[in-house]
Amino acid sequence: MERLAGRIMLLGGAKRAFLAFFAGALGALALPPFGFFAVFFISFPLLVWLLDGISGNPDRGHSFGLRSAFVTGWLFGFGYFTAGLWWLGNALLFEAEEFAWALPLAVLGLPAVLAIFYGLATTLARLVWSDGMGRIAALAAGFGLAEWLRSFVATGFPWNAIGYGAMPIPLMMQSAAPLGLFGVSTLAVFVFAAPALLGTRKGLVPGLALAGLLFAAHLGYGAFRLQELLPAGASSLTVRLVQPAIDQAKKLENADRIDVFNQHLALSAQPVEPGKPEPDMIVWPETSIPFILTEHPDALSRIADMLKDGQVLVTGAVRAEDQGAGQAPRYYNSVYVIDDKGQILSASDKVHLTPFGEYVPYEEVLRRVGFDNLISLPGGFSPASQRTLLTLPSGIGLYPLICYEIIFPDEVDIPAGKAGAIVNLTNDAWFGATPGPYQHFLQARIRAVEAGLTLIRGANNGISAVVDPRGRIISGVALNARGAEDATFGVIAVSNWNNSDRKLNFWLVMLAVASAALISRMGFIFRKN
Incomplete structure (x- = not known):
C-alpha cells in the first residue's frame, strides 16, 4: 500500500x-x-x-x-x-x-x-x-x-x-x-x-x-x-397513491390534456382490494391537473363525483392569481386539497422554485442569450413567500414539499406537533429511466428520517411511495409502473431531534x-x- x-x-x-x-x-x-x-x-x-x-x-x-x-x-x-x-x-x-x-x-x-x-x-x-x-x-x-x-x-x-x-x-x-x-x-x-x-x-x-x-x-x-417499536398513532390514515406514468412528451401536448385528466380519474376510482379500507386521501402528482382548475368548474365536479363520501384529493396543480386589468396573471406551482363536494379546502404554493425549470435566474441577462424555462408559462412561475400547512378535514396537518424542495434539509423545518406527515409531489418523468428518480427518492427518504414523520410521495413517473419515519418503504409504485397503490399508517411523529x-x-x-x-x-x- x-x-x-x-x-x-x-x-x-x-x-x-x-x-x-x-x-x-x-x-x-x-x-x-x-x-x-x-x-x-x-x-x-x-x-x-x-x-x-x-x-x-x-x-x-x-x-x-x-x-x-x-x-x-x-x-x-x-x-x-x-x-x-x-x-x-x-x-x-x-x-x-x-x-x-x-x-x-x-x-x-x-x-x-x-x-x-x-x-x-x-x-x-x-x-x-x-x-x-x-x-x-x-x-x-x-x-x-x-x-x-x-x-x-x-x-x-x-x-x-x-x-x-x-x-x-x-x-x-x-x-x-x-x-x-x-x-x-x-x-x-x-x-x-x-x-x-x-x-x-x-x-x-x-x-x-x-x-x-x-x-x-x-x-x-x-x-x-x-x-424500536414505533408508537401507535393517535389516528390512522389510508392513502391511495396514483402514479399514471404518463410520458412527459404527452403531458406537454395541449391536445392530450383531457386524456391525461381522465387517466388520473380512472386510476383513482379503482376498487380497493377485498378486506382493505377505503382510502381517506387520494394523492395525485405534481401539476397532474393539466389546466387551471379554478377556470374549469366541470373538472371540480368530476373530481367530486369520483370521490366517495369523506374522501379528499391532494393534487398538484397550477394556480393562477389575477393581477388586475392590463397585467398578466401570476402562476404558482401548487398543491390543493379538494373534498367530495368539489371544494378546494386548502392550498399551498411552492416556495423554492427550480432554476431554468420554473424560472430563469438573472432573467434580464440570460433570456437575451437564449435561456428559457423548460415549462412554458408566460414569465414562468412565481415563488410563494411562505409555506402553508395543508389541513385535512380530520384535522391532520400535511407539510407540503413540491418536487426538488425536498432535497433541501432546511426546507423541512416543522414545528413540533404541527404536521402528521410530509407530502411530496413530483414529476420525475422528465428524467426517464435514469439514476435521477432513484437519487431523488433517496433524498426524500432521508428527509422523513430527519423529520421523524411519514412521507407520502406521489410521482407522475418517478417512485411513488409511503415511507415510515425510519426511512422504510411501507408501500409504493416502482419507476415506470402505472397504477394505484393503497397504504395505511398511523399518524405519528417520532423524532427526538429538530432542525436546530x-x-x-x-x-x-x-x-x-x-x-x-x-x-x-x-x-x-x-x-x-
Whole structure:
C-alpha cells in the first residue's frame, strides 16, 4: 500500500488529472440506483494521496500548492458530478428542437460549477494539511463546509451530497436524525478517507480506530433505532397513491390534456382490494391537473363525483392569481386539497422554485442569450413567500414539499406537533429511466428520517411511495409502473431531534474535525522546525 501511495503522490500532468477525475467518477457508484458505498473507500484515499503529492517546494511558493489543491479537488468533483448528474440532459430532449443546444451545459456545465465547491474543500484542507490523521480531519472539515455552502449558495443545489453515499439503506440512514445531512457528510469523508493512512503509516492506529468506531456507531445507532417499536398513532390514515406514468412528451401536448385528466380519474376510482379500507386521501402528482382548475368548474365536479363520501384529493396543480386589468396573471406551482363536494379546502404554493425549470435566474441577462424555462408559462412561475400547512378535514396537518424542495434539509423545518406527515409531489418523468428518480427518492427518504414523520410521495413517473419515519418503504409504485397503490399508517411523529438540534450538532462536528486538523498542523510545523 505504501508503494502504491508513493506512486500516486509522484504523478503529474495528464495522469494526475485523469486519476483525480476517475476517483470522483468512481464515487458516483455509491449513489442510487447502485448504492455501492464501499467505493468511497477507494475514491477518498486516492484523493488524499493526490493532495499529499502536491509539491511543498518553497521555490514554487504557497500559492502554487493552493492552486494545485483546488485543481485536484475540482477534477475530483467534476468526475463525481458528471458521473452522478449526466441524466439531467434527458429533460432537454422532450423539446429538443428548442433546448438541445443546452445539453453540454446540463451534462458538463453544471458539474463544472458544482465542482468548484469541492475545489474549495481541498483548498481549505490544504491550508492546514499535515501528516497522519490530521490531514484526514482537514479534508472532512473542508468537505463538510463545502456541502453546507452548496445547500444555499446561488439558490442551492445539495443534490448527491457525500452523506447520501453513506446512507443507502434504512440501517445507515438513522444518523441523519441527530446529525443531519451535513453532519453525516463530514464524518463520512473522515471515515472514507481513513484507509489513506495505510499508505503513509503515520497516525495509522488512532486514525483507523477512530474511523472504525465512527462507522460502528453509525451502524449501531441505526440498528438501535430500527429495532424500536414505533408508537401507535393517535389516528390512522389510508392513502391511495396514483402514479399514471404518463410520458412527459404527452403531458406537454395541449391536445392530450383531457386524456391525461381522465387517466388520473380512472386510476383513482379503482376498487380497493377485498378486506382493505377505503382510502381517506387520494394523492395525485405534481401539476397532474393539466389546466387551471379554478377556470374549469366541470373538472371540480368530476373530481367530486369520483370521490366517495369523506374522501379528499391532494393534487398538484397550477394556480393562477389575477393581477388586475392590463397585467398578466401570476402562476404558482401548487398543491390543493379538494373534498367530495368539489371544494378546494386548502392550498399551498411552492416556495423554492427550480432554476431554468420554473424560472430563469438573472432573467434580464440570460433570456437575451437564449435561456428559457423548460415549462412554458408566460414569465414562468412565481415563488410563494411562505409555506402553508395543508389541513385535512380530520384535522391532520400535511407539510407540503413540491418536487426538488425536498432535497433541501432546511426546507423541512416543522414545528413540533404541527404536521402528521410530509407530502411530496413530483414529476420525475422528465428524467426517464435514469439514476435521477432513484437519487431523488433517496433524498426524500432521508428527509422523513430527519423529520421523524411519514412521507407520502406521489410521482407522475418517478417512485411513488409511503415511507415510515425510519426511512422504510411501507408501500409504493416502482419507476415506470402505472397504477394505484393503497397504504395505511398511523399518524405519528417520532423524532427526538429538530432542525436546530441538527444544525448545532453539525457545527459541533465541524469544530471537532477542524480542531483536530489545526492541532495536527501546529504539531507538524513544530516538527519541521
